[in-house]
Amino acid sequence: MIAEKDYEKLEKILFIPASYDENKQKALESIRFWRGSMIKAFFDVDVHDPRKIEENGQAIDDDSLQKKLFVISDVEEGINKLQPYIDVGFTEIVFTNSSPDRKRFVDILTRISDVINNQ
Numbered sequence: 001m002i003a004e005k006d007y008e009k010l011e012k013i014l015f016i017p018a019s020y021d022e023n024k025q026k027a028l029e030s031i032r033f034w035r036g037s038m039i040k041a042f043f044d045v046d047v048h049d050p051r052k053i054e055e056n057g058q059a060i061d062d063d064s065l066q067k068k069l070f071v072i073s074d075v076e077e078g079i080n081k082l083q084p085y086i087d088v089g090f091t092e093i094v095f096t097n098s099s100p101d102r103k104r105f106v107d108i109l110t111r112i113s114d115v116i117n118n119q
Contacts, residue, residue, distance in 0.1 A: 011091045018070035018095035020078070020105040027071050028062050031098045034069065035060035070095060078112040086116065 019031035035057030036042060036050075047053060065071055072078040085093055099105035 012089050013092045013094065014085055014090045015094045015096065016070050017098055018072075018105065019098045019100075020072050020108050021100050022073055024071070024073045026100050027073060028065055030100045031065060031069060031071055032057075032062075034098065035065065038064070038068065072108070075108060075111050075115065078108060079115055082112060082116065 017031055017034045019027040021027040021030070033054075036053035037057075038060050039056050042053060042056065047056075070078075070081055072081060082093070095105075095109070097105050
């Protein structure tokens with residue numbers, strides 16, 4: 001039971017889809033397929049048809065993707081988006097890398113991590 005555990009000692013893990021490209025539109029294009037999973041009803045109803053899931057996801061616009069997922073186009077934006085998660089106490093953040101160039105995301109994430117760790 002969680003009530004018997006010390007909250008401060010628990011790992012707090014966040015899984016979040018992520019995409020990076022210097023061109024914000026390219027970053028958004030490569031992460032749009034996650035839209036279907038952002039519909040609450042997706043988890044409340046028994047839908048298994050990927051076409052239906054994709055169709056329902058059309059309701060999620062790019063602005064919502066940028067606000068709710070980790071979509072960045074530079075180091076400063078990455079720091080600004082990552083810091084609130086650290087501030088609320090996440091001890092581990094796992095990114096699902098949906099970037100057009102996945103290696104570039106790893107490279108920029110390393111730079112972001114270096115800045116945050118040296119603050």
